[in-house]
Amino acid sequence: MNVNLRLFYTLFFQKISVVYLYLIGTEELGHLEMIGTIVYQLTKNMTVEEIKEAGLDQYFVDHTAGIYPSSAAGMPYTASSMQVKGDIIADVHENLAAEQKARVTYDNILRFCDDPDVIDPIRFLRQREIVHYQRFGEALRIVTDKLDSKNFYAFNPEFDKRKKRR
Numbered sequence: 001m002n003v004n005l006r007l008f009y010t011l012f013f014q015k016i017s018v019v020y021l022y023l024i025g026t027e028e029l030g031h032l033e034m035i036g037t038i039v040y041q042l043t044k045n046m047t048v049e050e051i052k053e054a055g056l057d058q059y060f061v062d063h064t065a066g067i068y069p070s071s072a073a074g075m076p077y078t079a080s081s082m083q084v085k086g087d088i089i090a091d092v093h094e095n096l097a098a099e100q101k102a103r104v105t106y107d108n109i110l111r112f113c114d115d116p117d118v119i120d121p122i123r124f125l126r127q128r129e130i131v132h133y134q135r136f137g138e139a140l141r142i143v144t145d146k147l148d149s150k151n152f153y154a155f156n157p158e159f160d161k162r163k164k165r166r
């Protein structure tokens, strides 16, 4: 998950059209639900032998067949994986990187996968990450254009300008 919803608020207060970015944040939560459902369907009826053969015995001891949000290497999900700098240029770049990293993760899953019932939704999710990347690219262009026409270095003057108004 990335910082789409945080970007929504930043862009909203800059009066930039951000309806699509808000929808991306909501859609990402839907993707989490889809992945959780796939994992649930694949693991719910595993036998003890299948669990051992798949290398899921340690996971089973901790979580049985419950869906525990973690990386493929077993690192639990934490908010520390979300990067928020508070600078719209930096945060949009972070989102662009997050979309590409999600796409590569789906590419890697597809390299391992031979189940058509998994391949099809993973291909769909991969395609959505590409669309998200394109929308964030458009957002970066809009933000850069509207930031300040004399701002050649594309830094974010939002914070410093606020300070001067006081």
Ligand SMILES: [Fe+2]
Residues within 6 Å of the ligand: 028, 099, 102, 128, 129, 132
């Ligand atoms: Fe995405």
